[in-house]
Amino acid sequence: MLPNIPDTNYKRVVIIGAGFGGLALAREIAKREDLQVVLIDRNNYHQFQPLFYQVAMAGLEPSSISFPLRKVFQSKKNVHIRITEVHGVNPDRKSVDTDLGEITYDYLVIATGASTNYFGMKEIEERAIPMKTVSEALALRNRILQNFEDALSVDSDDQREGLMSVVVVGGGPTGVELSGTLAEMRAFILPKDYPELDFTGMQIHLLEGSGKLLGAMSEESSAKSKKYLEEMGVIIHTEQVVTGFDGKYVSTKQGLRLRADNLVWAAGIKANPLNGLNPDVIVRGGRIKVDQYNRVQGYDNVFALGDVATMSEGKWENGHPQLAQPAMQQGKALARNVWRVMDGKKAIPFVYKDLGSMATVGRNRAVVDLPFWKFQGFFAWLTWMFVHLMSIVGVKNRVLTLINWVWSYITYDQSLRLILKPKTIAQIADKEEKNTEVV
Numbered sequence: 001m002l003p004n005i006p007d008t009n010y011k012r013v014v015i016i017g018a019g020f021g022g023l024a025l026a027r028e029i030a031k032r033e034d035l036q037v038v039l040i041d042r043n044n045y046h047q048f049q050p051l052f053y054q055v056a057m058a059g060l061e062p063s064s065i066s067f068p069l070r071k072v073f074q075s076k077k078n079v080h081i082r083i084t085e086v087h088g089v090n091p092d093r094k095s096v097d098t099d100l101g102e103i104t105y106d107y108l109v110i111a112t113g114a115s116t117n118y119f120g121m122k123e124i125e126e127r128a129i130p131m132k133t134v135s136e137a138l139a140l141r142n143r144i145l146q147n148f149e150d151a152l153s154v155d156s157d158d159q160r161e162g163l164m165s166v167v168v169v170g171g172g173p174t175g176v177e178l179s180g181t182l183a184e185m186r187a188f189i190l191p192k193d194y195p196e197l198d199f200t201g202m203q204i205h206l207l208e209g210s211g212k213l214l215g216a217m218s219e220e221s222s223a224k225s226k227k228y229l230e231e232m233g234v235i236i237h238t239e240q241v242v243t244g245f246d247g248k249y250v251s252t253k254q255g256l257r258l259r260a261d262n263l264v265w266a267a268g269i270k271a272n273p274l275n276g277l278n279p280d281v282i283v284r285g286g287r288i289k290v291d292q293y294n295r296v297q298g299y300d301n302v303f304a305l306g307d308v309a310t311m312s313e314g315k316w317e318n319g320h321p322q323l324a325q326p327a328m329q330q331g332k333a334l335a336r337n338v339w340r341v342m343d344g345k346k347a348i349p350f351v352y353k354d355l356g357s358m359a360t361v362g363r364n365r366a367v368v369d370l371p372f373w374k375f376q377g378f379f380a381w382l383t384w385m386f387v388h389l390m391s392i393v394g395v396k397n398r399v400l401t402l403i404n405w406v407w408s409y410i411t412y413d414q415s416l417r418l419i420l421k422p423k424t425i426a427q428i429a430d431k432e433e434k435n436t437e438v439v
Contacts, residue, residue, distance in 0.1 A: 003082055003098070003100045003101050003102075003103050005036075005038055005080050005082070005103065006080075008036050010034050010035055010036045010078070011034075011035055011036065011106040011107065011342070012035075012036045012037075012038060012104065012105050012106045012107070013029060013035055013036070013037050013038070013105070013106065013107045013108075013109065013338070014038045014040065014096060014103060014105035014107070014108050014109070015037065015038065015039050015040065015109045015111060016040045016041075016086050016096065016108070016109065016110050016111060016112055016274070017040075017041060017110070017111035017112045017113055017306070017308075018039055018041040018043070018045075018046050018069055018111075019046070019047070019049075019111060019113045019306060019307075019327065020049075020306060020324040020327040020328050020331070021111040021113075021305040021306030021307075021327030021328060021330055021331040022039070022041075022109070022111030022305075022306070022331065023046050023069075023072070023331070023393075024327070024328040024331030024332050024335075025109060025111065025305065025331035025332070025334055025335050026039050026073070026079065026331075027072065027073075028331065028332050028335035028336070029334075029335040029338060029339075030073065030076045030078060030079050032339060032342075033077075033078055034342075035078060035338070035342075036078055036080070037076075037078060037079045037080070038079075038080045038081075038082065038103060038105070039069065039073075039079060039080070039081050039082070040081075040082050040083075040084060040086055040096075040098065040103070041069065041081075041083060042083065042084070042085055043083065044068060044069055044070065044081070044083045045066040045067055045068050045069060046066065046067045046069060046072070046393055047065065047066055047133065047134050048065040048066070048067075048391070048392050048393065049132070049324070050173075050324065050388060050391075051064075051065045051388065051392075051401075052065070052131050052132075052133075052134065052136075052137040052174075053131065053137070053174060053177050053178040053181060054181070055134060055137040055138065055141065056131055056137040056138075056140040056141050056144075056178065057141070057144075057178070057181040057182065057185060057414075058141055058145070058185075058414050058416040058417045058418075059181065059404065059405075059408060059414050059416065060401060060404050060416070061400070061404075061416060062134045062137070062138060063397075063400075064392075064397050064400045064401045064404065065134070065392060065397065065401070066134055066397075067392075067393040067394045067397060069081050071394075072393065082098070082100060082103070084098045084099045084100045085098060085099045086098050086112075086274065087099075087275065088274055088275035088276040089108065089110075089274045089275070089276040089277060089302070090102075090276055091276065091277070091299060091302060094106070094108075094301070096108065096274075097276075105301075106301065107301050107302075107303065107338070108301065108302045108303065109303045109304070109305065109334065110273070110274055110288065110296070110302070110303065110304040110305075110308055110309075111304070111305050111306050111308065111327070111331070112271075112272040112273070112274065112308050113271075113272060113306060113307045113308060114132075114269040114270055114271045114272060114285075114286075114307040114308065114322055115132055115269065115270060115272055116130040116132050116265060116268075116269060116270075117267070117268035117269050117270035117285075118265065119267075119268065121243070121244070123244055123245060123246070124242065124244070124245050124263070124265065127245050127246075127247050127263065128169075128245060128263040128264070128265040129143060129262065129263065129264050129265065130265050130266075131174065131178070131264065131265075131266060132269070138420060140264065141417075141419075142419050142420060142421060143262065144166070144262065145417055145418075145419045146419055147163040147164065147261065147262065148163070148164065148190065148193070148194055148197065149419075150163055151163040151164050151194075151197055152194065152196055152197065157201070158259070160197075160201060161201050161202075161203070161259055162248060162259055162260060162261040163261050163262075164197070164199070164201060164202040164203075165201075165202055165203040165204070165205070165258075165259060165260040165261070165262065166182055166202075166203075166204055166205070166260060166262045166263075166264060167205045167207065167250045167258055167260045167262065167263050167264070168182075168204070168205065168206045168207070168264045168266060169207045169242050169250075169263065169264065169265050169266060169267045170207075170208065170265070170266035170267035170268070171206060171207075171208030171210070171212070171213040171214065171215070171236075171238070172213075172214065172215070172216070172266065173214065173357075173358075173359040174266040175206055175208070175213075175264075175266040175267075176206070176213055176214060176225050176229065176359050176361060177359060177360055177361070178264060178266065179204055179206045179229055179234045180228070180229060180232060180234070180360070180361040180362040180365070181362065182204050182234075183204055183229070183232035183233055183234050183362065184232070184362050184363060186199050186202050186204065186233070187232070187233075188412040188413070189412070189413055189414065189417075190202075192413075193417065203235060203258075203259075203260070204233065204234045204235065205234075205235045205236075205237060205250075205258055205260070206229065206234055206235070206236050206237070207237045207240045207242055207250075207252065207256075208236070208237070208238045208239075208240065209239065209240065209241045209242075209267070210238065210239065211238050211239055212226070212238060213225050213226050213229075213236070213238070214359055214367070216321065216357060217357055217359070217367065217369050218369050218374050220367075220374055220376070221359070221367035221368075221369055221374065221376065224367050224376040225359060225361055225367050228361040228362065228365045229361060232361070232362060237252075237256060239254065240252045240253075240254050240256050241253040241254065242263075242267070245263045247261065248260075248261060250263055269285075269307065269322060270285050270286045271285055271286035271287040271288070271307055271308040271309075271322075272286065272308055273286050273287070273288050273308060277296065277299075277302075278298055280298075281296055281297050281298060283310055284310075284318075285310075286308075287307075287308060287309060287310035287319060288304040288308055288309050288310065289310055290303065290304050290305075290309045290310065290311050291311070292311060292313060292349035292350050293334075293337055293347050293349060293350065294309060294311065294330055294333070294334050294350060303334060305327060305330040305331055305334060306322075306326070306327030306330060306331070307322040307327065309330070311330075311350065313349075313350065313351065313352060314351070314352070316352060320352050321357075323357070324391070325354075325355055326352055329350075329352060329353065330350060330352075333348070333350045334350075336348070354371060355370075355371070356368065356369050356370040356371055357369050358380065358383065358384045358387065359384070360381060360384045360385075363381075363409065364377070364378045364381050365377065365378075365381060366380040366381035366383070366384040367380055368380040368383050368384065385405065389401060389402060404416075
């Protein structure tokens with residue numbers, strides 16, 4: 001199989017990864033028609049990761065936070081999209097190895113993002129539920145809803161409690177937002193769907209290894225989010241490091257033991273560097289060392305940005321936060337520097353502009369830290385909604401998301417509680433074969 005990318009006289013920029021950084025770079029750099037852009041990703045869509053938890057909790061359709069890459073670049077004839085796996089880079093040959101074959105480049109940009117970090121705990125990796133992709137969010141939704149269905153038919157209270165209870169590990173924005181949404185479902189939605197179940201037996205535990213929630217945010221936001229969650233009935237355990245999960249009990253280094261069949265892992269991420277780079281440029285968390293132009297140290301034409309890159313800049317001595325904003329800012333800055341170099345101008349060092357951070361805990365409850373102002377409550381919740389709505393790719397997706405949010409707010413309900421279990425081709429073929437035998 002061959003990539004079949006046309007050869008031209010233009011410089012070829014190969015971008016691996018269509019996350020926030022890779023997509024921002026591709027959209028910006030494609031504005032110049034004297035560049036050939038090759039965008040590679042394992043999926044044919046961009047995923048809006050900050051709202052994965054709403055897909056997992058049946059608040060949004062997956063299509064509302066996903067956008068087809070080919071639709072983004074429909075009018076750009078100089079952009080070539082290839083959906084494939086990348087296995088490594090060959091700097092000497094200026095190429096990357098993919099399932100489609102070898103793809104050459106003049107400039108390579110690694111924007112492969114990050115994946116779930118289980119810190120070497122195989123037992124947890126095998127049994128916990130991660131939430132780093134749309135598919136994993138759907139798997140979590142299926143698991144939670146199916147467990148409520150199963151809870152209707154079990155004999156013992158212990159089994160029922162285990163099926164209904166959820167332990168969320170990680171007190172960052174994802175863990176806080178997921179726990180808050182679960183608490184709202186327990187209060188307003190699930191008792192109407194399952195009147196036969198007693199939801200006082202549904203425990204929601206949030207575990208955090210450090211001493212506070214939302215560790216990257218201000219003390220005010222951390223304390224307020226903790227207060228909100230406790231008011232909603234979430235049981236918070238700080239300074240608890242999870243060490244095991246046997247499918248029935250979650251155990252911690254400090255001796256805590258919690259009964260739950262469901263462990264959601266939101267406790268950390270690790271970068272996804274490519275094979276073939278000098279091991280010396282790979283540092284803590286798998287991140288790639290880059291200079292202030294996002295150029296990988298030791299390489300003239302290989303760049304990295306976003307979660308997979310670490311740049312020492314200003315107060316960010318150990319790299320920028322692994323969030324959407326640094327990735328998008330780096331992508332746009334790199335595009336401008338490519339243009340400057342092509343025009344014979346000097347590249348400009350990247351400077352991160354911290355726009356602040358925020359998290360929502362539930363209806364009318366959110367915390368916002370801006371560089372010049374910190375606030376919580378209803379106005380923070382509206383701010384969170386507006387910022388996330390405007391960040392979603394595509395007008396249609398924004399409209400659909402807004403409709404779902406408004407409907408949920410007015411009715412205290414969601415209409416997306418579907419258990420979707422796609423059949424594999426092998427399963428379909430096996431069923432057809434059995435039907436044929438019967439006939």
